[in-house]
Amino acid sequence: MQTYWIKVEDIDVKLVFKHIKHLHIGVYPPRGEVRVSVPFGFQEEYVRQAVRSRLPWIYKHSERFQRAASQNMQKMVSGEFHYVWGRRCQLSVTEQPGHALVTLEDDRLDMRVPPGSTSDRVRHYLDAWYRTELKNAIPGVLRAWEPIVGARASDWGIRRMKTLWGSCNASSGRITINLELAKKHPESLDCVVVHELVHLLERGHGPRFKARMDRAMPDWRARQHRLSQSVSSPGLWTPS
Ligand SMILES: [Zn+2]
Structure with missing residues (x-):
């Protein structure tokens, strides 16, 4: 080449x-x-x-x-826009003694942070909140889709990954979900979870994998395309 x-x-x-x-x-x-x-x-x-x-x-x-x-290089100050479950939300950062606190009301992302917090610190607080959002969402998604796919994850985890939306360990049955998915429309989390569950049954992305995807989630190609086109993606959909 x-x-x-x-x-x-x-x-x-x-x-x-x-x-x-x-x-x-x-x-x-x-x-x-x-x-x-x-x-x-x-x-x-x-x-x-x-x-x-x-x-x-x-x-x-x-x-x-x-x-x-x-x-991805935001300063983490009031007025910026950040995505939560595919919604564009306006950030408001207020210094307040005590623990950091993040609340989402309508499309306003309200952060109370300890006085003197650096932008890295504020980003860390927000990431922790994204992680909690995802942590609360994943069990329900698994419960909904495992019977449809016909596979069960033995365990799951959340990680920030540069090039993958999800990954799985077929031998242990554990799936890993990219933290960034908390910023995307919930349909993307469903799609990634289904993709990884199908990998527990089929390695690679051959015809058998695709047939299982078609059966479990007929619109997976469109969902995958929308995810790859969404703003602030960590990268292309890289099959794993
Ligand atoms: Zn894959």
Whole structure:
């Protein structure tokens, strides 16, 4: 595989030459990298033209990912927007002696934090709250879907993962859920849990895996697509 970068207008474009028939342009998280898969033998000028003709589409998508990346670098101050279960909520941070306290009312995320808390500290308090939200939600999701899938998780855990929404250990039966899912619409948590439960029965993502997914959750492809397109995703849906 041969790879190099070119510049088209003000955009850095990564060319990846492959044994394929058609040229493919993609914009990828987390930062909106523009990558073109190019069949061997294609001229660079042809690739440039193809990229130029799709610039509006590229700008639209790379901006979306950049916005998402900046979402992850929030200062944790009042007025910022943070996502909870797919809803965009406005943050309000107030210093108050005692334990940190997070409450969600309508679309207002109210945080009481000890005086002098740094932004890292505030982020830590909010992450702990997200974790509790997820912890409260997962048992019900498992109860609802285990009989439908026909598999049972022996145990589950929550972790922040960079590239995976969920993972599982088929031999121990334990599944792990990405903390970031507390920011996504609840349909995504359902979809990831079902995906991992199916892995307890089928390794890999072959036809048998897909058939089981289709039977348990007929709209899983659409859910998976919406999750991969949602803002502030940690990355593409990477099958695990
Ligand atoms: Zn998988």
